[in-house]
Amino acid sequence: MQIVKDEGPITGEQIAEKLNLTRATLRPDLAILTMAGFLDARPRVGYFYAGKSANQLLGEHVRKLMVKDYKSLPIVVKEETSAYDAICTMFLEDVGTLFVVKENKQLAGVVSRKDLLKTAMGKQDLQTIPVSIVMTRMPNIVTCSPDDSLLDAAAKLMRYQVDALPVVRPMEDGDGVEVIGRITKTTITKAFVELGQHTDV
Amino acid sequence: MQIVKDEGPITGEQIAEKLNLTRATLRPDLAILTMAGFLDARPRVGYFYAGKSANQLLGEHVRKLMVKDYKSLPIVVKEETSAYDAICTMFLEDVGTLFVVKENKQLAGVVSRKDLLKTAMGKQDLQTIPVSIVMTRMPNIVTCSPDDSLLDAAAKLMRYQVDALPVVRPMEDGDGVEVIGRITKTTITKAFVELGQHTDV
Structure with missing residues (x-):
């Protein structure tokens, strides 16, 4: 040998x-x-x-984890939702990122705690300013697909310095994408804890 | 076999x-x-x-990663800093959590984007309210030590539903702890990406 x-x-x-x-x-x-x-x-x-070396096995194992098996439910608001109501939704749902969708559920934008904190610092009235003014909008949103690896999603979170990615699929009518889940740094932290708990003994 | x-x-x-x-x-x-x-x-x-099974090797490898090798620099403010200035520091340093320290550098509290967003929603003047009113204070802060495993730190982030842990060591005069770093969900996401990039081929 x-x-x-x-x-x-x-x-x-x-x-x-x-x-x-x-x-x-x-x-x-x-x-x-x-x-x-x-x-x-x-x-x-x-x-x-x-x-195979331990490191090789490790990398292979991590690369096999899929977005579809780890994604959590997306929390969405409408474009006309006020910044104030968006912040309330964030607290109620205890999430750091909301996805903004159109009437037909098409993804329109992403709004983070950071975006809303910036807005809250401004002079504008949170009750009247719609979230669509504050959000990052398509096509500037970094997304992932259910069939992506969790590793690719994690790498995107790091590369684009965002806290969450919407998991999307093409709309049935072919125009834009629909949000079907979310992957956040919390998702990745949870997956990391699971890896460390592998013992099989 | x-x-x-x-x-x-x-x-x-x-x-x-x-x-x-x-x-x-x-x-x-x-x-x-x-x-x-x-x-x-x-x-x-x-x-x-x-x-050893692949899973066992995997768990062993993950459990060997240490807080001291992954921690990033802590961003600190003083207790009398205003909520307004704390938010500015957060944006300038691009972090989601600040550590609040006393004159002698002893850890007094932790303040998150979520805490500040809640404050910003209130009626109070952000310029006059000190961060010490808003922060989570000792002994209610979840901390970790440089010699903890990254896995234990990640498990704490999940269990206590926080975005960041201060990495601390006892103060030299024996009273309280001093902040020497931070571990966040971003740290864990970065470590996860590294694991997936192990190939050795």
């Missing part, structure tokens, strides 16, 4: 030579290790190590 | 019986698998599976 790890791909003949054994003596042992999946053998190439 | 995985600990004799082989035929194969570290053997007990 060590020889193959260090020097693979290597032929059975070369391994036998290193161990001062005949190829015939070695053949059944190599057969077992190959059948067990620890070594892989290719004709005219030789044996190579098939095992 | 599969037999040992499923039924271990199991004696060589029992394995041989299951495979319709003699123990003598099987012995060299078991010896190889044991030497390679995939099986473990104990006298009078039998063979058992020694390999």
